[in-house]
Each structure stands twice: as C-alpha cells, then as structure tokens.
Amino acid sequence: MNIFVCLKQVPDTETKIKLNGDNSGIDTAGIKWIVSPYDELAVEEALRLREKNPGSTVTVMSAGPVRVVEAIRTALAMGADNGVHVEVPETADTFLTAKALAAAIKKEGNLDILFTGKEAIDDGASQVSQLIAEHLGLPCVTVVLNAEYGAGSVKVKREIEGGAFESIELPMPCLIAAQKGLNEPRYASLPNIMKAKKKEVKSVKLADLGVAETEQKIRFKNFQLPPPKQAGKKIPGDPATQAKELARLLHEEAKVV
Amino acid sequence: MAKVFIIAEHRDGKLKKSTFELLSASAAAGNETHAVILGDSVAEAAKELGAYGASKVHTIQDPALKFYTSESYVAALAPFLKAQSPDVVLAAHSPTGRDFMPRLAVRLDTGLASDCTSLTFAGNGITVKRPVYAGKAMVEVEFLGAGPKMATVRPNSLGAPKMDAAKTAEIVSASASLGNLKTKVTDIAKSNSGRPDVTEAPIVVSGGRSLKSAENFKIIEELADSIGAAVGASRAAVDAGYRPHRDQVGQTGKVVSPALYIACGISGAIQHLAGMRSSKVIVAINNDAEAPIFQVADYGIVGDLFQVVPLLKQELVKLKEH
Numbered sequence A: 001m002n003i004f005v006c007l008k009q010v011p012d013t014e015t016k017i018k019l020n021g022d023n024s025g026i027d028t029a030g031i032k033w034i035v036s037p038y039d040e041l042a043v044e045e046a047l048r049l050r051e052k053n054p055g056s057t058v059t060v061m062s063a064g065p066v067r068v069v070e071a072i073r074t075a076l077a078m079g080a081d082n083g084v085h086v087e088v089p090e091t092a093d094t095f096l097t098a099k100a101l102a103a104a105i106k107k108e109g110n111l112d113i114l115f116t117g118k119e120a121i122d123d124g125a126s127q128v129s130q131l132i133a134e135h136l137g138l139p140c141v142t143v144v145l146n147a148e149y150g151a152g153s154v155k156v157k158r159e160i161e162g163g164a165f166e167s168i169e170l171p172m173p174c175l176i177a178a179q180k181g182l183n184e185p186r187y188a189s190l191p192n193i194m195k196a197k198k199k200e201v202k203s204v205k206l207a208d209l210g211v212a213e214t215e216q217k218i219r220f221k222n223f224q225l226p227p228p229k230q231a232g233k234k235i236p237g238d239p240a241t242q243a244k245e246l247a248r249l250l251h252e253e254a255k256v257v
Numbered sequence B: 001m002a003k004v005f006i007i008a009e010h011r012d013g014k015l016k017k018s019t020f021e022l023l024s025a026s027a028a029a030g031n032e033t034h035a036v037i038l039g040d041s042v043a044e045a046a047k048e049l050g051a052y053g054a055s056k057v058h059t060i061q062d063p064a065l066k067f068y069t070s071e072s073y074v075a076a077l078a079p080f081l082k083a084q085s086p087d088v089v090l091a092a093h094s095p096t097g098r099d100f101m102p103r104l105a106v107r108l109d110t111g112l113a114s115d116c117t118s119l120t121f122a123g124n125g126i127t128v129k130r131p132v133y134a135g136k137a138m139v140e141v142e143f144l145g146a147g148p149k150m151a152t153v154r155p156n157s158l159g160a161p162k163m164d165a166a167k168t169a170e171i172v173s174a175s176a177s178l179g180n181l182k183t184k185v186t187d188i189a190k191s192n193s194g195r196p197d198v199t200e201a202p203i204v205v206s207g208g209r210s211l212k213s214a215e216n217f218k219i220i221e222e223l224a225d226s227i228g229a230a231v232g233a234s235r236a237a238v239d240a241g242y243r244p245h246r247d248q249v250g251q252t253g254k255v256v257s258p259a260l261y262i263a264c265g266i267s268g269a270i271q272h273l274a275g276m277r278s279s280k281v282i283v284a285i286n287n288d289a290e291a292p293i294f295q296v297a298d299y300g301i302v303g304d305l306f307q308v309v310p311l312l313k314q315e316l317v318k319l320k321e322h
C-alpha cells in the first residue's frame, strides 16, 4: 500500500506568543517547534497500517519553510519510510498549502490512503485535510476516533456533537483525519532516531508543482494580543457565604443564570 | 447590504441555536438573509427559520441527505450556491460546518475563514476576526479573491439570537442531483447523558484532576444539571479516566465559548485556557489562591470545591425557585 501522511510543524503549546514589529505575524525567534499533536496520531496510524500490510510504504509530507524538515525527521524516527518537504512561504494560507500538498502527493504516485490530523493546533483551521481531499477527489472523513481497514474500504467512527458518533464506510483511496483516541503514538527509538538522521528528505518547490505562490485565498492581518484580562473579584467568607454571594453575582451582576 | 446564505444545521428535526445566531446577526445588519436547509424531510424545520431573520428559506431534500456527509452536502450546495451568487456564505464552526465548508470553498473557488469569534457586516462583505495560536493572538482575515466570502463562526460568539414569532419566510425548494456518493453513514450512536454538548451549551461546568475519581464528578454533574449546563474536564481529569476525551476542554480538546464557564479544581494551565478563555463570564473555584485560573476569572472562590460546589448548586436551585 502507498500510505501518505501530511503533518504540520507548530509552536509548542507552552510557547509565549509575541508579535513581529508591524503586527503582520508572530515573532518566530526562539520558538520551540513540535509536530502538531493530532498529526502524530496520523503518523502512528500510518505505521500500524503498514505493519499489517507488509511491503507498504509510509511517505510523510510537510509544507512550510526549511525548519519543517525537523518535523519530518521526527516522523521518520517514529518509523516512516520517506520524507518530502514542500517548500511554501511562512505566510502561506491553508488554500495554497493544500494545493501544494495535493500536487506533491500526485507527483509521488498513486496513493491508497492519506492520514492527517483533524486540526493543526496553531491556526486551528480544520481546513487543510478537506481541501487536499477536494483537490485529489478523495472521499474524506474528519475527527476519526476509530478505523477498521478492509480490502479496499475503511469503516470509521467519527465524533460529532453531544457525545454522539457516526459510523461511516468509505472506499479507498481516501483521507482520514485523526482525532485523539484513534491510537497512542509511539516514541521514536534511539536506533530509529539515528537512522532518521541519515534518511534523505526530498524537497520540492512550488514551481516544480505548477502551483503559483499567489494562489492564496485569505490572508491574516492585524495580529493582536488579547487584551489582558482584569483580575476579577475574589469572594470572601465561609463556603456558605461564598456560594450564596456567587449565585447572587451571577444572577444580578453578570446576568448569566 | 449583502446577500447572505446561511447553511442551517439540524439534528433529529431540531435546528441548532448556532443557526439562529447567524440568521439573527445577519438580519439585524439589514442583509438579504437566506437560509438553506438540507435533509430528507425538512419541511417542518424550515418553517422555524423565518422567525429568526431568514427572509427566504431554500430546502434541498433528497433521501441521500438523511444523514450528513461532507460529500453529499457539497454535491448539493456547490451548484445551488453558484447559481445564487451570494456575497457571503456562513455556517457554524461545528463538527458539521467545519467539515464541509472547506470543500465547498474549493468548489466555489473562494476563501474561507474558520472559527471566527467576531463578524461584522459592512457593505456587501464581512470583516471577521478569529483567534490563532490557541487564543494567544487574534487576527483579522482578509479575503483575497473576488468570490463569495465564506466563514464558519464559533457557536455562542454573536450573542443571543432574537426571535419574532410573527415573522415568516418564503419557503422554496431547490433540487439537487447528488450523483454517486462514496461515503455512507451506516449508524449514528447517540449519547445518553441527556446533557447539552460542551461546545453548544450556554453554561459549562468543568472539573479537574482534583476531583480524584469518576464518582466524585457527580457533584459537578449535579451542579451542571441544576442550570442546564454541559460538563467539561481538564486533560488531567481525562487522562486519569474520570471523564471521556470528548469532554476535554483545551488546546487538544474542545474549544468552548459559553456565557458562563465554571472551573472547579482546575489550575488554569495555558493549554486549558486555550479552550475556554473566550467564555463571557469565568468562575474559578480552587483552594490555591495563587492558581493561574484566577487570572482569567471574573469571579473567584478560594475554597474546597467539595464544600463549595454542592452549596453553589443549592443556591442556584433556590434562585430558580424564586
């Protein structure tokens, strides 16, 4: 099987976000970068599927500036076979990113299944998976908690609102976007980390893919830090007094109950 | 004035409040407000949309639309919307809206702003803002092309919808040719908690690691049930097995924006704040006066949650009885 994974490199969740000088973006200096957590699930699912289907290959792709090669190496250290870095500018929107990734996948050959994360934790867009699926004409299910792979088809469980789940069947080739619960991602072993360092990561440019940098549909502008929240009221007294006063404030002052 | 199309969301014949929110905001701004509702039998639900501000409701009915799939929705909506030439297309940033809107944007060759928490109508366009980096920054989203402007809006962001039972909408049916569909929904398993969803509920009561067991969450559930709230949890509580992952609030859980968020025994780690800081009113109950959660709380109680939570429930029940 030809298994693909798209993963995004994002700032570590502890990162303190600072803006750049003209508020057109963030200051990336000193940021610790990680693989977006849901994308680790996507890598793990790909590796497990390969283990069940000997002879399969797992190709990992990431779009972004050169720093994202490190994220690809993390996936290689987990056990992925090949890495492809799709060079797009730092400011690429979801539409350009998806178009480039779709073109790069096409260039690599026929895919049987593509795994992604349900959302990247930096822009939290939940767009790129569906956009790639649309460009490649693939059926796609997002927020997948469980997947069973049959001959040429997949049965998945998708989380919807209110703690409900949908069971969905779709044919391969297809795209599955991972939600937490799908699996427990493995840690990279030391020998695999060493091996991953030596693996070649291919780079492709937008020009090689026939995609123009101008194929953006949206742009983020006027970045702002959220206004600091004013410290609220701490309610004094014994528990009974506190509870009573809180109920009163929620009712009379905040008017939310 | 813009020509605005709002994709209505419903489940089991019940429309979502997030749909009413969008209709109400669009109508209040004086737009030509259309609702589109898809399903196998939506005639009854369609009638409700006028009261919230739709001047025209388009129904697209097909047996294959009985259960939502992104494939069937996009197959039905893309040709329909192309023919209508909307200025703006909106849906909720819900499990449904966030799923199909990107594919629809590709078909309409236009841009989509996801998870917007602020939306302003101006002329025949919109100005939208959204959080990025888990709410650590806000951005304005600029649409670059000439196509319709598309956005998904975080539920509870636009304020309570206004209803006027006297208003009705013209209801028209549109046809769809869905073609061969590849994805098939074989089953829907509902939850049986009877509580609202964390992302939709107007009030969320969350508990953390300090609850110490799944059984102890009963006091959180009782407080929640007394005010029609959903139950949320910190990741520490989820990892400890006290609550299912679907209840987790935070950067790797649900992002919620209720009118009231009550955090009980939650320290306020940055990843937790990412999921709830856009709540209108935040209450923290924690026995450590230095806990970071107090920095974002509008009202704080320094105390033992096992004492305070049941007492608060009693007080809120008393309020309701008056």
Ligand SMILES: Cc1cc2nc3c(=O)[nH]c(=O)nc-3n(C[C@H](O)[C@H](O)[C@H](O)COP(=O)(O)OP(=O)(O)OC[C@H]3O[C@@H](n4cnc5c(N)ncnc54)[C@H](O)[C@@H]3O)c2cc1C
Binding pocket: A013, A037, B207, B208, B209, B210, B233, B234, B235, B236, B237, B248, B249, B250, B251, B252, B253, B254, B264, B265, B266, B267, B268, B269, B270, B271, B272, B275, B285, B286, B287, B288, B291, B303, B304, B305, B306
């Ligand atoms: C990549 C990544 C993603 C993450 N994603 C999330 C996420 O989505 N959501 C999330 O919540 N976390 C997330 N976390 C974890 C986060 O960093 C914290 O570890 C977690 O939120 C802590 O949960 P807690 O507040 O329940 O526990 P603790 O931090 O242990 O806090 C417990 C609090 O309870 C108080 N307390 C104890 N006993 C009582 C009592 N009797 N009465 C009142 N108060 C009491 C204590 O003072 C303390 O403040 C993530 C972490 C990482 C690294």
Ligand SMILES: Nc1ncnc2c1ncn2[C@@H]1O[C@H](COP(=O)(O)O)[C@@H](O)[C@H]1O
Binding pocket: A006, A007, A008, A009, A036, A038, A039, A042, A061, A062, A063, A064, A094, A097, A101, A115, A116, A117, A118, A119, A120, A121, A123, A124, A125, A126, A127, A128, A129
């Ligand atoms: N720059 C990127 N490179 C590779 N994959 C990406 C990139 N951006 C997004 N993705 C994939 O698309 C998913 C959804 O991302 P998003 O639409 O940004 O929330 C992620 O979990 C990744 O699997």
